[in-house]
Amino acid sequence: MVPFTNNFHDLSNAEGYQFEFYCERCGNGYRSAFHRDKVEMGRGLLRSVGSLFGGVVEEVSRSAEQWRYDRATNSPAKDRALTAAVGEISPSFQQCRGCGDWMCKSxxxxxxxxxxxxxxxIVAEEVARxxxxxxxxxxxQKARxxxxxxxxxxxTRAKLNCPSCGVKVDGGKFCSACGASLATPVTCGGCGSTANKIGAMFCSDCGGKL
Structure with a gap:
C-alpha cells in the first residue's frame, strides 16, 4: 500500500518519475526529487539499435514502446517511485484528525x-481577522x-455633452466650458411653449404631443 496519495500531481515523463504534493488548505506544493528510470534508459538504447539494424532488435524496440505506454498509467516501477516520493515529502505534511485533510506543517x-x-x-490570528x-x-456602514x-x-437630467459647445460634462445646470444651460427646453410644435419639463410627452399648455 502507498499512503498519502489523495493530494498529489504526477509529473513523471518518459525519462523518469517525479511527483508534486500540495497542501489541501493553502495549496502550496512540494515537489519530490526527479528520479531517472534506469530501465527506460536501457530500453532507449534498444530502440536506437533497433532503428539501425531492424529485425528482431526492432521488434524488441516496439515492445519497448508498448512498455512506455503501459508505464504511463500504472506499473510496479511507478509504485516504487511513488513510495519513495511519499517518504521524501510526508515529513512536511500532517493529516488533521478533525477534517482528514493533509496540511503543510510550515x-x-x-x-x-x-x-x-x-x-x-490560532487565537491571536483569528482575533486579528x-x-x-x-x-x-x-x-x-459609516460610508452608507x-x-x-x-x-x-x-x-435636472444629466448631459454627457454640452448641447452648445459639445464638451463632455459631469452634470450640473450649466456647462463648465461655455456657460450654456445643460437643460435644453422642449418647444411645443403646436403652441410654441417652452415651459415643458425635460422628458414630458405632452405640452402642459395645449396638450399637444411633443
Missing part, C-alpha cells in the same frame, strides 16, 4: 492543538450613513 498546522488551522485557528472584518464592515448626494442636482 503554514497550516496548529502545533498547540494538534489540528489544522481550518479546524483550530475578526477585528479587521468588523472594521471593514463599520467603514462601509453619509449623504454623498447633497451637492448633486438630481432634478
Amino acid at each position: 503554514l497550516c498546522w496548529n502545533d498547540e492543538v494538534g489540528q489544522c488551522l481550518r479546524c483550530s485557528p 475578526a477585528q479587521s472584518a468588523a472594521q471593514r464592515d463599520q467603514i462601509w 450613513e453619509q449623504n454623498w448626494t447633497q451637492d448633486v442636482d438630481v432634478a
Whole structure:
C-alpha cells in the first residue's frame, strides 16, 4: 500500500518519475526529487539499435514502446517511485484528525492543538481577522450613513455633452466650458411653449404631443 496519495500531481515523463504534493488548505506544493528510470534508459538504447539494424532488435524496440505506454498509467516501477516520493515529502505534511485533510506543517498546522488551522485557528490570528472584518464592515456602514448626494442636482437630467459647445460634462445646470444651460427646453410644435419639463410627452399648455 502507498499512503498519502489523495493530494498529489504526477509529473513523471518518459525519462523518469517525479511527483508534486500540495497542501489541501493553502495549496502550496512540494515537489519530490526527479528520479531517472534506469530501465527506460536501457530500453532507449534498444530502440536506437533497433532503428539501425531492424529485425528482431526492432521488434524488441516496439515492445519497448508498448512498455512506455503501459508505464504511463500504472506499473510496479511507478509504485516504487511513488513510495519513495511519499517518504521524501510526508515529513512536511500532517493529516488533521478533525477534517482528514493533509496540511503543510510550515503554514497550516496548529502545533498547540494538534489540528489544522481550518479546524483550530490560532487565537491571536483569528482575533486579528475578526477585528479587521468588523472594521471593514463599520467603514462601509459609516460610508452608507453619509449623504454623498447633497451637492448633486438630481432634478435636472444629466448631459454627457454640452448641447452648445459639445464638451463632455459631469452634470450640473450649466456647462463648465461655455456657460450654456445643460437643460435644453422642449418647444411645443403646436403652441410654441417652452415651459415643458425635460422628458414630458405632452405640452402642459395645449396638450399637444411633443
